[in-house]
Amino acid sequence: EDKVVQSPLSLVVHEGDTVTLNCSYEVTNFRSLLWYKQEKKAPTFLFMLTSSGIEKKSGRLSSILDKKELFSILNITATQTGDSAVYLCAVNHGANNLFFGTGTRLTVIP
Amino acid sequence: EPEVTQTPSHQVTQMGQEVILRCVPISNHLYFYWYRQILGQKVEFLVSFYNNEISEKSEIFDDQFSVERPDGSNFTLKIRSTKLEDSAMYFCASRGTSVWGSYEQYFGPGTRLTVT
Numbered sequence: 001e002d003k004v005v006q007s008p009l010s011l012v013v014h015e016g017d018t019v020t021l022n023c024s025y026e027v028t029n030f031r032s033l034l035w036y037k038q039e040k041k042a043p044t045f046l047f048m049l050t051s052s053g054i055e056k057k058s059g060r061l062s063s064i065l066d067k068k069e070l071f072s073i074l075n076i077t078a079t080q081t082g083d084s085a086v087y088l089c090a091v092n093h094g095a096n097n098l099f100f101g102t103g104t105r106l107t108v109i110p
Numbered sequence: 111e112p113e114v115t116q117t118p119s120h121q122v123t124q125m126g127q128e129v130i131l132r133c134v135p136i137s138n139h140l141y142f143y144w145y146r147q148i149l150g151q152k153v154e155f156l157v158s159f160y161n162n163e164i165s166e167k168s169e170i171f172d173d174q175f176s177v178e179r180p181d182g183s184n185f186t187l188k189i190r191s192t193k194l195e196d197s198a199m200y201f202c203a204s205r206g207t208s209v210w211g212s213y214e215q216y217f218g219p220g221t222r223l224t225v226t
Contacts, residue, residue, distance in 0.1 A: 034214070042114075042201060042217040043153065088153065096166045097143060097155040098215060 002027040004101035006089050012107045017079050021104045023089030024071040033065055033072050034098065036088040043088055046074070079108045112136045114218035116202050122224045123192055131187045131221045133202030142185045143203040143215060144177065146170070153201065159185065192225045199223075 032050045036043035049065035090098040144156040157167040203215040
């Protein structure tokens, strides 16, 4: 059975801290791993990773994939209160859809 | 910036009633999806649609559900006879044609369906 497991389930940090969110997966026919940020409603696309070892960066956010150990991390440096959200990891597993983890709820306090 | 839109934002219906949730995908996208998220749970795939037909569906997408692209812009999800357990946030998503392995789906803001 396909699995996407995110950890931690929730995290509370102070502004300025650096956080690392984890996503491990066991799926058949892996094609890509995606990270989304979900605030009030719609998941907002952050990154898509298809190759191991290549870091994707966007401002203070970065992500990397390890296809041998079957995991990805999402790093956020110098966190701000606006980073508070649920961060979702999803895997495209050969079927024409995304398989999501349960998410990590990040709370950044001033 | 192009975005996926959905209407209504919130729908309240009585058990047994039919509902239609509407989506306008990004205009040059060709692949369309419906997902749902029951409160406190993870986002779950329902159905994908390409070239005017369903390309994949999950176990959740039973005979009570149907999808349609009635014109060149709208994409709808119909639930024929709603049940209490259909209460959830329903997300529409779309993506364009892209190279193998590139499945960057963009999500709409969702419709919150409440079945009473």
